Amino acid sequence: MLLHLVRRTAVLLASLAVSSALVFGFMVLLPGDPARVALGVNASEEAVGRLRTEFGLDRPIVEQYVSWVSGLLRLDLGRSYVSQVEIAPQILDRLQVTLWLVGCAMVLAVVVAVPVGTLMALHHRRVSGLVLSAVAQVGVAVPAFLAGILLITVFAVRLGWLPANGWTPPNEDPVQFLRQLVLPVLSLGLVQGAVLTRYVRSSVLDVQREDYIRTARAKGLGPFRALWRHGFRNAAIPVVTVLALQLSTLLIGAVVVERVFVIPGLGSLLLDQVSNRDLVFVQDIVMLLVLAVLLVNFVVDVLYVVIDPRLRVGRP
Known part of the structure; x- marks a missing residue:
């Protein structure tokens, strides 16, 4: 290890x-x-x-x-060519916003994908499983920015339940912060959850075909109990891999969603500096995003060994 x-x-x-x-x-x-x-x-x-x-x-x-x-x-990102102000404090402020958005969206995607994908696999020959699969397929086809526009149209414009845009720090007004966070998180999390659901379904179906699951079923365990006691760890390995890719996609998708909901996050800052041709600013932001993706892949690779003890023996 x-x-x-x-x-x-x-x-x-x-x-x-x-x-x-x-x-x-x-x-x-x-x-x-x-x-x-x-x-x-x-x-x-x-x-x-x-x-x-x-x-x-x-x-x-x-x-x-x-x-x-x-x-x-040294965590010294230099000064902007255009505004000549320090870059690090601006990136730190915007990064906190993006982390809230991406983190909540990833949690929502997992919370939706794991139970729904499992049900789709357990009921893959029933009408309920086919219906869930069709809904997930529609979610895969809808881009995050379009989902955001639709959510704004329904819940902000027509119903007036939630604000259409803006951002309030959680330490200033927690209620308004949560209200403004709901729609962008839904637009990112539901779309990514639909994609992840397909992988959860495929992974659980593969595990269900294994001999140890058949043996557990033959001993009297129900489909869900057999999967819970003997299959979820093995099913989690490919899903964890996809989660790493999904997080990278969320970081990219957040750039557009932040524009749709007028959120002052890292993606909006990147687009602003690209339009200003402030190359050192763009350079620092892109490197930060690359670091985030590489760190996620590093953590996932370590998690493989934690999830599956068989990989600890003789792993190169």
């Missing part, structure tokens, strides 16, 4: 190193001069040169990369 953890940590660090080089390289290859973009087209060459020197844009590429990475390691 310890050896596996060390190896996965080494893979994580190597992946982060390669990812940082790729992110930095892509930003360098983008056309345009960040200093001229920040000062405007009418800025003098002297002013542009001073700003390039101030931000180190006149230094060799390798030196700029090393300086950027060392800043990341």
